[in-house]
Amino acid sequence: MKKTYDILIIGSGIGGLVSALILAKEGLKVCVLEKNNQYGGNLQTFSRDKLIFDTGVHYLGGLSKGQNLHQFFSYLEIMDDLELQKMNENGYDKITFGDDEIEYPHAQGYDNFVEQLSNYFPEEIENLEDYCEEIQRVCNYFPRYNLIGKDSYSEEILHLNTKRFIESITQNKKLQSVLLGSNFLYAGDSENIPFYVHALTVNSYIQSAYKCVKGGSQISKLLIRKLREYGAEVHKHSEVADIIFNENNVLSSVKTKSGKEFFAKQFISNIEIRSLTRLIGEERLKKSFLNRVLSWEPVSSCFSVYLVLKPQTIPNFNYNIYHYSSEESVWNAYRYDEKIVARNLYAFFHAFKTSS
Numbered sequence: 001m002k003k004t005y006d007i008l009i010i011g012s013g014i015g016g017l018v019s020a021l022i023l024a025k026e027g028l029k030v031c032v033l034e035k036n037n038q039y040g041g042n043l044q045t046f047s048r049d050k051l052i053f054d055t056g057v058h059y060l061g062g063l064s065k066g067q068n069l070h071q072f073f074s075y076l077e078i079m080d081d082l083e084l085q086k087m088n089e090n091g092y093d094k095i096t097f098g099d100d101e102i103e104y105p106h107a108q109g110y111d112n113f114v115e116q117l118s119n120y121f122p123e124e125i126e127n128l129e130d131y132c133e134e135i136q137r138v139c140n141y142f143p144r145y146n147l148i149g150k151d152s153y154s155e156e157i158l159h160l161n162t163k164r165f166i167e168s169i170t171q172n173k174k175l176q177s178v179l180l181g182s183n184f185l186y187a188g189d190s191e192n193i194p195f196y197v198h199a200l201t202v203n204s205y206i207q208s209a210y211k212c213v214k215g216g217s218q219i220s221k222l223l224i225r226k227l228r229e230y231g232a233e234v235h236k237h238s239e240v241a242d243i244i245f246n247e248n249n250v251l252s253s254v255k256t257k258s259g260k261e262f263f264a265k266q267f268i269s270n271i272e273i274r275s276l277t278r279l280i281g282e283e284r285l286k287k288s289f290l291n292r293v294l295s296w297e298p299v300s301s302c303f304s305v306y307l308v309l310k311p312q313t314i315p316n317f318n319y320n321i322y323h324y325s326s327e328e329s330v331w332n333a334y335r336y337d338e339k340i341v342a343r344n345l346y347a348f349f350h351a352f353k354t355s356s
């Protein structure tokens, strides 16, 4: 007899694994299919000479007791097993420009955030306070982010533009660039990104900022362990290559590249949306929806270099550095210019422990 899961999830990124665990905890029969050898998507790590390197997630926000990610991870029963290192309280991110030797800090805690930046912008204290207040106000419009089970989102908040907001907060060009300094986290496009994306991102880290000591993959490993405890199935080397609809035009199963078929009552996709539209078949989708998806510009990518320095070369920084060739280049950090090599550099220092 064919096995039919309640839920089948395509992709084992954090989105797929968390969805799977929530549903498995509710007693549903869940199966996750992952194409790669390692689970976790952007949580994947790799190791060289027993040192662990992150690929995507380098630091996490909102992980102190009472904060949102702490509550999520506690509900998912992985919080107590995570090995974390709190980042520098007075500057988890430091923003630098050209030859300016000052490292402008983004500090943890809203009062501290204002205090640390006011050392460099003493006449901007009120504006900095307004900035912090506005970030928190906007975040309060997102019930799910604050773990409140309400669905309504304010249209006004969704359309507020990051660039215009920052310009409305202060006329000081340098401070504007400092406040936007970590915009690499949302692909650097402050002109087109709505302000709520900026607010939700920086709010987490201002609340608290942590590095994973054994790399981000400890999160996926813990989630998978829990999933198995709750009876879910997780398969790697299982790339979904075909989505199959039954005679009633209802999605009934998926087929992996190796030809194995998995049946389920409901399906969740954790994969990039254009790849999904190809799998479903464009002809099955509403033209208006398809055109909207296809009209989105692909997001920018970045080039990462991993360096292992000789012991005692430099101190192990407990903060990240976002370096820009000039104040202006913060605004269009995502635009690649072939003539300028490495106009902007971002340095993330790992909380190292050997993998043995």
Ligand SMILES: Cc1cc2nc3c(=O)[nH]c(=O)nc-3n(C[C@H](O)[C@H](O)[C@H](O)COP(=O)(O)OP(=O)(O)OC[C@H]3O[C@@H](n4cnc5c(N)ncnc54)[C@H](O)[C@@H]3O)c2cc1C
Residues within 6 Å of the ligand: 010, 011, 012, 013, 014, 015, 016, 033, 034, 035, 036, 039, 040, 041, 042, 043, 055, 056, 057, 058, 059, 060, 061, 238, 239, 240, 241, 270, 271, 272, 275, 302
């Ligand atoms: C360079 C970089 C740095 C980042 N730094 C941070 C950071 O410091 N802090 C932070 O909080 N966030 C960071 N992020 C963002 C964060 O990593 C991502 O938002 C998050 O991990 C995305 O998870 P996801 O579940 O949406 O998708 P993904 O992680 O992309 O997972 C999708 C999964 O689906 C699988 N898949 C794809 N197609 C198929 C198929 N056909 N069949 C089966 N499986 C399939 C993929 O292999 C992958 O495992 C960073 C991202 C990048 C790229």
